[in-house]
Amino acid sequence: MGKGKVYSSFFTPLEFGFFRGLPENLFLLDIAGQIAFLFDIVVRFFLAYRDTHSYSFVYDRKLIAFRYLKSRFIVDFLGCLPWDAIYKACGRKEPIRYLLWIRLSRALRVTEFFEKLEKNIRIKYLFIRIVKLLVVEYYCTHVAGCIFYYLATTLPPSKEGYTWIGSLQMGQYHYSNFRDVDFWKRYVISLYFAVVTMVTVGYGDIHAVNVREMIFVMIYVSFDMILGAYLLGNMTALIVKGSKTERFRDKMADLIKYMTRNNLGKQISKEIKGHLKLQYDRSYTEATILQDIPASIRTKHNIFLEGKR
Structure with a gap:
């Protein structure tokens, strides 16, 4: 399920930002993924755990089930619900789409996956740490890029020119009708906006236009200060050994x-x-x-x- 959690963690922001109703092929893939996560929920009711006080493994099924019900069961179960189908069935009401973010709780399991890899002496520690830092950096910009694009789509088509991407012009090409642009091109542009904002390069070719975008940029840049400190601290730890x-x-x-x-x-x-x-x-x-x-x-x-x- 490790790969599934990685996929879900990355696909959820993409679904939220770029799709208002998944196409059939992605919808079927999403349903298959949620069924797999439901199976994972069932397995966790039988999975032994290590007691934090005695450090011994607990195999009692009642204790295992009670512990899981108290901790992550509700979040995991809500994350498995087919929110795209619910969104369509409820008349495409926008607030329902925000419930997709519940699935991002699975990203915590990805960090646990990296922690296990760090203990695996068959894999170079330096390699694992560098990959982890790259994944963290890309994931943060990926989420931000998806939110940037989502903010642009919240305005009606008549006001798309008052968005960061609708007002964008690169060379002779104008993105006033950005919804008709190829998906991967829109994603790369959104990711580019997130990256240049994160590193505070400020080329001037792309920038926030309306108030909502400006507010999110301020929040994102403030978060990037914390992210930068985290990345810098980890890079220092790689040089100074002894962890x-x-x-x-x-x-x-x-x-x-x-x-x-x-x-x-x-x-x-x-x-x-x-x-x-x-x-x-x-x-x-x-x-x-x-x-x-x-x-x-x-x-x-x-x-x-x-x-x-």
Whole structure:
């Protein structure tokens, strides 16, 4: 389902911005995708999870179901609804289309996917991090580009000249009838507007025209300041090594070499790697919290825990 979540995360803004009612081929593809996500919801009612306190896996189906119902079930279920069909059935009422954005919650699962990749020592850590940063940057500009185009389509055709794309002229070509332009050309132009706005280049060839577009540009540029800090911080972290994940990867690589050299069995190797992963997951919890506490208090803490057992 990882690829499906990536597809959904990228297609949802595209559907919202460029399509008021999907064509038949995309509609069938969308329905197939939502059926797959419904299947994923069913699977999650049986998927064991690791308890955040004991760090042991929970296999009890009632606890698994209760935990999922309390957390993401409602959002996941709403995301699986065929909003395009509902939009058409309700007389194409515009507010219904805003419910498409519920599906963007799946983007959080994409970040979890990258976190798992970062722990995979078979893939270069630098490569994963660079790909992740490129995906984040492209995704933000992709969403912004789709919103830019959507704002242009909210005005009636008679006022399309008062939009950023309707007033655009490149060379001898004027985009006053931009709805008739090829889809990919409209998308590239929208993405271009988002990129030049993000990097604050300001060529002057493309700019906001009406008040709504200006308001969104201000919000988008403010967000870009945070995004820029995030990207810069991560690039710095790539140069200055020593992150928690890198230490884990180095230790895991050494451990695998040791187990291979000594021909350890699969079961014991699995247990050793599982223990190392558990240490990684809880390294910033119990150990970090207790290390700065005075020895006398730690002793009382240990006595208290022994008494509970």
